[in-house]
Amino acid sequence: MLCLELIDAGLILTQQRGEGVTVLSEAPGVAVLEDAATVTGEPAMQRIRVKPLQAQTNYWRALSTESLTRPSRLVRTTADVAFAQASELLEPHKSDSEGVLLAIPAGYSREQLGLLLGVINETGVSVAGVVDAALAACSLESAPARALHLDLELHQALLTVLDYAGTKGGGDHGGLKRNRYEIAPRRGMMALHQTWMQMIAENFVRNTRFDPLHDASSEQRLLNMLPTWLAELAGNEKLTLSMQFGDRPLEVEVERSQFIAAAEPHYAELLRLVQDARVAGLPIELRVSQRVASLPGLTDRLSTLRDCVLKVLPRGAAALGALMHRATIERTPDALALVYQLPLERAEGNTASTAHEATPPQLRPTHVLYQGRAWRISDRPLAVGWSPAADRSLVLPSAAPGLSRSHCTLVRRNGSVVVEDRSTYGSFVNEERVVGETVLTVGDRLRLGSPGVTLDMIQLVQDDGAPQD
Known part of the structure; x- marks a missing residue:
């Protein structure tokens, strides 16, 4: 069984064989619409600043059958672009697949969900079940009374509130269910990357008079190198950043604190999302994706929240959780429905001794x-x-x-x-x-x-x- 985690900042395809789960591929939801081909994933990310008019970065979230402003000879709608990427991801595994589970972030309309199912089924791999991505990610371990899940997409941040619900009968397990969600637009990975690119460019201009953002090719090189620099910040307080200008290598030194300061408006909004979702008197159990945990200084900021227990989820947590609960999620084609609740034991080993667990x-x-x-x-x-x-x-x-x-x-x-x-x-x-x-x-x-x-x-x-x- 395959599972596709549809977070556009990093679509993750996994496969379950027996007891083992393998990550088959990971790709950003980015495309470049060329005349001869539709380029998606990492190859597209490597050229979106060079070909901005042909770039598409919001087609999974803006999924529709309306015509694109700048269609290509091969694709005319966001659904066409999504199909191109879904086909590229699923085609190599079509012959040995029992179907695919979809782990989908909150915020899709009913019409978009129906269109999404059609797009995936059209690839030749049938949809076997659909589950909320945050719910699936948080189902890897026992459920507290309330859990908050924070993730970043390409263009927005998404906070999901999940609650534990008891079930009838003392011997049954309760369940974790999605209660609600909040979206912070313009606080996704692309906005953060642009903020850091601007900060880095200003340092280059100040120290070398070279502006990496002045030319499309150097801007693309800056974007390509940014993930490596961010990864290096995990163990360093300072970085020496190098870029080539003509035949001259140019270097600037940038401190980790500068990355954190530049991202402060974004981090403040993420903290507000979490604070607004908390209930007076209850601690916060905050579960964050690897994307969130990789951002310099963000987990430190989140940990300063009062009574906050922070847990970093593994890569592809939503796909892993969906496959773990495959029996609950999987449906026949005529009965597909988005699953908002999964059976899960209560945290701390609680078992119900009455008809229902008492709600806090x-x-x-x-x-x-x-x-x-x-x-x-x-x-x-x-x-x-x-x-x-x-x-x-x-x-x-x-x-x-x-x-x-x-x-x-x-x-x-x-x-x-x-x-x-x-x-x-x-x-x-x-x-x-x-x-x-x-x-x-x-x-x-x-x-x-x-x-x-x-x-x-x-x-x-x-x-x-x-x-x-």
Whole structure:
């Protein structure tokens, strides 16, 4: 079984054979549209500054069938570009493949997900399952009450909030589920690289009067050398950077602190993302990709956050996690769905002794919000539907499509808030269908029916900040 981790800063293709997993290839989601060929991956990265008008760097995220501003003879849409790169990655392994799992970052629309499945299937390798990339990456080890996952794509940073949810029955494992995500545009790898290239160029101008950014070829050489210099910063406080100008080698000395200072606006935004996702009174368990960990000084900054436990995930963590949970993710072609929750043991070896693991008070909803009004959730069930027959009820519009008379019930039980689905058309927590019942946490979005209506799980607090009883 293959797995493709679709983070455009570094698409990683892995293959599982028996108990072993091998990384087959890694390539940036970059393309250059030439008349005779569509060049993708690292060869394209080696020429995007020389051929900027033919370069494409956002086609995975901007996946569509709309015409490109500058199409080539071979490709006309971002979907065509994505297909070209997917074909290049998957073609060598098509004959011995059982299919491919896709680990996809948050933020794709339903239309884009459908188009993505079509693009991959068109390569001749069938899609066997789809999972949220951050969820898969964090599923390599046991789940805390809440985990934050931080990764960088080419053009944006992505923070994903994942919560542990108990399951019914004391012998069953709980699960880790994606709760929500936040995107910081213009804080991806390309913006960071441009910032550092500008800083390096200024040092060359100041010391040698040579500006590497003045000419496309020297700008490309600077971009090509940057990853090597960044890697060397891991064990050095100073670097001597060399570039060739004509027949003259030019050198400047740059300190690690200069790289960190130049990236400060980006790092500050990443810290804000993490801080905004934390819950008062709870420590942060922050899991970061190898990309994040490789940036000079960033993990040091993140570690200064109060009550922050920082863990660096292995290369290709999302692909590794997806293959580990293959049995849960894999579906038949007519039942493919993006998986938002994976079965996982609770951290510290906790096992449920009641029907559900108790949710930490800071994550336990006290009310459900619908059309600006909040209904209290208590140990007395709250029936939800267009005509529920119950003492406590939230009545929804009867004309809304996909709603049942008594659609679901919300109740507080054993220290958790539980939704019990009773409908014909389904209840969905953060777009994952509820099978029987599931635990809810603050920030969850409960969609009833399709398109149906959406309810928000909120927490109201006392004057001292404690959750209302």
